[in-house]
Amino acid sequence: MLKEVIADIAKRDYEQKVVDLKSQKLEQLCAAWKEIKDAERAATARRHEIEAAMVDLLDVPEEGTATAIAGEYKATATARLTRKLDTDMWEDIKDEIPTHLWPIRTKLEIDTKKLRIIEESSRDMYRLVSRAINSKPAKVGMKVVINEDV
Numbered sequence: 430m431l432k433e434v435i436a437d438i439a440k441r442d443y444e445q446k447v448v449d450l451k452s453q454k455l456e457q458l459c460a461a462w463k464e465i466k467d468a469e470r471a472a473t474a475r476r477h478e479i480e481a482a483m484v485d486l487l488d489v490p491e492e493g494t495a496t497a498i499a500g501e502y503k504a505t506a507t508a509r510l511t512r513k514l515d516t517d518m519w520e521d522i523k524d525e526i527p528t529h530l531w532p533i534r535t536k537l538e539i540d541t542k543k544l545r546i547i548e549e550s551s552r553d554m555y556r557l558v559s560r561a562i563n564s565k566p567a568k569v570g571m572k573v574v575i576n577e578d579v
Contacts, residue, residue, distance in 0.1 A: 459573045466573070480506075 487495040489506045496505045514533065523531065539562060548555045 462571065463573050 483504055484506055487497055487504065487506050489495040489508050492508055492510045494505060494507045496503065498504075519533065523533075544555075544558065544562070547558055
């Protein structure tokens with residue numbers, strides 16, 4: 430009986446040490462991650478400043494490309510316009526435009542919310558639907574913040 434109690438205490442002590450080591454290692458990795466992430470943000474901000482100064486020196490059109498040679502470097506700036514369809518307006522005017530000239534296309538995409546509902550409510554329907562869907566794991570997102578409670 431005493432040997433069992435001692436073994437149980439030793440096991441719990443060992444498990445706690447493993448948890449403590451994992452926690453220490455995770456804390457070290459979080460600190461390193463945060464340091465690198467902060468350096469990335471600073472580098473990105475500086476790069477954006479430099480790019481803005483370069484754009485000021487190039488004759489960049491509203492939409493298109495501008496290229497210049499500077500010593501051993503070739504700098505190319507590409508400007509794009511972001512376009513968004515006003516669907517209500519499109520519905521009002523589309524009949525006035527021949528369909529072969531419509532600058533609109535339809536993109537099929539998965540409605541994840543509906544897919545999950547189907548998965549939960551009808552296994553047979555989900556099996557059928559899933560035959561047309563390829564799934565693969567995406568990159569795991571990571572966020573590290575300072576714990577204000579400590």
